Amino acid sequence: MASPPRRVSSLLYSLLPSSLAPNPLFHALPIYPLLLSSVFSPSPSRSLSSSMAPELQQDGETLPQNNNTYTRDHEALHKTKVTVVGSGNWGSVAAKLIASNTLRLSSFHDEVRMWVFEETLPSGEKLTDAINRNNENVKYLPGIKLGKNVVADPDLDNAVNGANMLVFVTPHQFMEGICKRLVGKIKGDVEAISLIKGMEVKMEGPCMISTLISEQLGINCCVLMGANIANEVQDVEGVELCGTLKNVVAIAAGFVDGLEMGNNTKAAIMRIGLREMKAFSKMLFSSVKDSTFFESCGVADLITTCLGGRNRKVAEAFARSGGKRSFDELEAEMLQGQKLQGVSTAKEVYEVLSHRGWLEFFPLFATVHEICIGSLPPSAIVEHSERKPEL
Numbered sequence: 001m002a003s004p005p006r007r008v009s010s011l012l013y014s015l016l017p018s019s020l021a022p023n024p025l026f027h028a029l030p031i032y033p034l035l036l037s038s039v040f041s042p043s044p045s046r047s048l049s050s051s052m053a054p055e056l057q058q059d060g061e062t063l064p065q066n067n068n069t070y071t072r073d074h075e076a077l078h079k080t081k082v083t084v085v086g087s088g089n090w091g092s093v094a095a096k097l098i099a100s101n102t103l104r105l106s107s108f109h110d111e112v113r114m115w116v117f118e119e120t121l122p123s124g125e126k127l128t129d130a131i132n133r134n135n136e137n138v139k140y141l142p143g144i145k146l147g148k149n150v151v152a153d154p155d156l157d158n159a160v161n162g163a164n165m166l167v168f169v170t171p172h173q174f175m176e177g178i179c180k181r182l183v184g185k186i187k188g189d190v191e192a193i194s195l196i197k198g199m200e201v202k203m204e205g206p207c208m209i210s211t212l213i214s215e216q217l218g219i220n221c222c223v224l225m226g227a228n229i230a231n232e233v234q235d236v237e238g239v240e241l242c243g244t245l246k247n248v249v250a251i252a253a254g255f256v257d258g259l260e261m262g263n264n265t266k267a268a269i270m271r272i273g274l275r276e277m278k279a280f281s282k283m284l285f286s287s288v289k290d291s292t293f294f295e296s297c298g299v300a301d302l303i304t305t306c307l308g309g310r311n312r313k314v315a316e317a318f319a320r321s322g323g324k325r326s327f328d329e330l331e332a333e334m335l336q337g338q339k340l341q342g343v344s345t346a347k348e349v350y351e352v353l354s355h356r357g358w359l360e361f362f363p364l365f366a367t368v369h370e371i372c373i374g375s376l377p378p379s380a381i382v383e384h385s386e387r388k389p390e391l
Contacts, residue, residue, distance in 0.1 A: 081109040083160050085178065086169035087116040087131070087152065088338055092141040094169050094195060099147035110149045115159040117170075119337065128152045139337060157185055165191050168213065171339040172198020172244075175209055179216040192221040197243035198341055199348060206284060206352055208240045237285040238292035245280065246302045247342035248349060249273030251368050253306035254315025255381040265382060270306050272364050272385050274299060280349070280362060310335060311342035319378035327372060343372050363387045 082102060084095040095114040102108040119127040121139065130138050131152040135145050153159040160166060160182060170178060175196060192213050200207045213221040223240055252273060256266045274293060281288045292298055306312055314330050321330075327343045350369040353359045359366050367384040370376040376384070 079107055079109045080164040081111070081113075081162055082165045082167065083113045083115065083163040084167045084169060085115045085156075085160070086167075087114050087127075087137060087140065088169070088171075089137075089140045090195065091169035092137040092144070092146060094167055095150050096141075096144065096146045098167065099150045103147075103149060112147075112150050113159045113163070114146075114150055114152050115156050116152045116154050118154040126154070128154045156181055160185060163190065165193070166219075167193045167195065168209075169195045172196050172200070172209055172341065173339075173344050175212060176200055176216075179212060182217055186217050186219060188218065190217075190219045192217070192219050194221055194223050197240075197247065198345055199241075199244050206348070208237060210236070210240060235287070235289045235292045238281055238288040239295075239297045241281040241284070241288070242277065242292065242298045242301060244341075244345055245277040245349070245365075246273075246305045247309070247311045247340075248346045248365055248368050249277065249302060250305040250309050250311040251315040251342040251346060251372070252364055252381050252385070254312040255319045255368075255371065255378045257312065258316040258319025259378060259381075261382065266306070269364070269381065269385060270302065273306075274302055276362050276364050277302070280358075280365070283358065284352075310338065311340055314340055315342070318372075323371065323374060323378050342368075346372055 082098055084091055084098065087095070091114065095112055099112040102112055103110055114131075116128045116131065119139070121127055121130060123130075127137075127139055131146070131150075135148055135150070136142065137144075137146065156178070164187075166186070168175065168178075175198075194210050194213060196209045198209055200209070200212055207215075210221040210223045213219070223236060249270060252269050253266055256262075256269055277298075278288075278290065278293045281293075282290075314327065314334055317330050317334060318325065318327060327340065331338075331340050346365065346369040349362075349365050350359075353362055353366060364381075364385040367376060367380055371378055371380060
């Protein structure tokens with residue numbers, strides 16, 4: 001399979017300092033310390049060749065200062081401009097890391113634009129103005145300087161204008177609307193990178209976010225998922241579904257924490273959740289590999305999310321209230337503008353299961369949604385999930 005363009009891999013391989021890559025046996029995929037297993041696979045069939053990876057020293061794990069192989073004449077005429085679409089906690093982190101490296105990669109424009117969904121802060125100041133004045137996302141990533149070459153822009157059309165590379169980092173439920181706004185606004189040679197966990201459910205079936213981007217905008221889209229930096233996983237659908245479904249399991253883990261059922265029960269829920277993640281993925285896409293779920297994008301990311309993610313945290317509060325406080329209310333109170341993924345994903349998964357007649361095979365997934373909408377009490381997470389369907 002053909003490899004993605006050099007400008008994509010050059011940026012991806014240069015997003016983190018090498019000191020954050022803990023294992024010299026892993027390929028250097030420096031995108032963020034929480035991204036361990038990664039898939040770089042533009043839809044529908046292109047994937048990143050391991051030969052594209054820069055060399056690591058076995059002891060020092062140092063990365064080359066510039067991985068780009070363009071000639072200077074080419075660089076002068078064809079510098080790549082990057083726009084980050086999204087400005088939440090994760091989007092701000094991505095913008096910071098990308099901006100720190102565009103400064104040292106000569107084939108990239110220094111400036112990185114970051115599209116901001118405009119908000120008004122309690123002070124009355126616009127969030128975009130505050131970011132540009134303070135060089136810091138004071139709401140979603142306070143205390144962290146983004147880099148003087150990060151420019152926040154509330155105008156989506158203007159933010160992507162002239163960009164050769166788009167990095168999408170928004171809640172998955174907003175992506176269809178964003179793509180519709182961008183139709184006809186993007187050049188054909190633009191490359192996209194999705195850091196989004198989630199999927200769109202349509203009448204004809206579920207649609208992965210990378211596929212949505214590729215089909216609506218007519219551009220290639222790479223995907224990054226995982227819990228840290230490590231090796232490539234040549235299983236696009238499997239990796240993307242791991243990142244999507246883990247949030248549903250984290251909601252279940254949060255219910256267990258809120259009911260104070262103990263670590264053994266929580267471990268059992270995580271085991272059942274991993275089993276349903278694998279079965280659901282393989283029933284949707286026969287190409288999904290079992291081994292993907294034992295990469296860090298699978299079990300490792302699942303454990304991390306069930307121990308400390310925002311989905312677990314809010315689900316715990318929901319269970320402590322006996323289900324009397326809604327997720328919308330708790331989200332607004334506890335996350336201050338950030339969005340939950342697990343509740344909306346649970347609804348989307350439930351729709352797929354119901355439409356295809358699979359509900360009996362996925363008791364955990366079904367129960368999570370039914371608890372979220374108030375059809376069952378939080379305590380049902382254990383009694384209903386203990387059923388052992390033949391998958």
